[in-house]
Amino acid sequence: MDRKKVTIPELQNIKAKGEKITMLTAYDYPMAKIMDEAGIDMILVGDSLGMVVLGYESTLPVTMDEMIHHTKAAKRGTKSAFLVGDMPFMSYQASIEDAVCNAGRFMKEGGCDAVKLEGGAEVIKQAKAIFDAGIPVVGHLGLTPQSATKLGGFKVQGKDAEAAKRIIDDALKLQEAGCFSIILECIPDKLAKMITEKVTVPTIGIGAGPDCDGQVLVTHDMVGLFDRFVPKFAKQYVKLSDQMGGAFREYIAEVKKGEFPTQKHSFVMKQEELEKV
Ligand code: KIV
DSSP: OOOOOOOHHHHHHHHHTTOOEEEEEOOSHHHHHHHHHHTOSEEEEOTTHHHHTSOOSSSTTOOHHHHHHHHHHHHHHOSSSEEEEEOOTTSSSSOHHHHHHHHHHHHHTTOOSEEEOOBSGGGHHHHHHHHHTTOOEEEEEESOGGGTTTTTSSOOOOOSHHHHHHHHHHHHHHHHHTOSEEEEESOOHHHHHHHHHHOSSOEEEESSOTTSSEEEEOHHHHTTOOOSOOOTTOOOSOOHHHHHHHHHHHHHHHHHHTOSSOGGGSOOOOHHHHHHO
């Protein structure tokens, strides 16, 4: 039976019932389709695309055009999940106009249900303008990879009282600006719990402990398709790189030995036709 389309009220409902919201990243048709059919609530076309699919060193080089290209592919595989497009570095920081226009591209060209941007107080104007333009927005606080250099690297955020208070304050400001959900990345579990209790919108954690309203992971981390590192907070459910490597080695060996293709994989021509060639 087909699942119903996940909507913002449905996400709020999941929180209200004390159930957990599930979110994963996808950047193409097959991944989106497999997780949509598995029953995922939300799919994020993350700018992690840059590292796990495009092979960049960080997320900074990712362009709007790259994001739109991959979002369109993920959209084709998404039937029921709520699809969120991740605004890449410098698609919203320079001006409110950039922010609204680029958010609009995710909706018009990418077919998204919402967009996500990183940051707190410094992006409140952008978040509000996007919301006022009628586009649902997800906030993202804590370790925000686009600002990793400014934050001193890929480190846990909000570990002292002052930093924790700033993140709580940012969460309340993002909610006030219209964000319907907030991602909390790499912050202490107790801080994530506190934020989750203070805001009314669902929080989605990644490296933020079990008390958020939902959880998100970068799919390539959890299926073992990203070889550079596995973050401490990511659980690897399967190591697809080993399984794929094995399949590739078997194929190479079989082709070299003439064991593939066999008759089963070949097309036949009638003998009388063959004789006329
Ligand atoms: O780009 C991404 O995949 C993200 C998640 C880590 C939340 O922003």
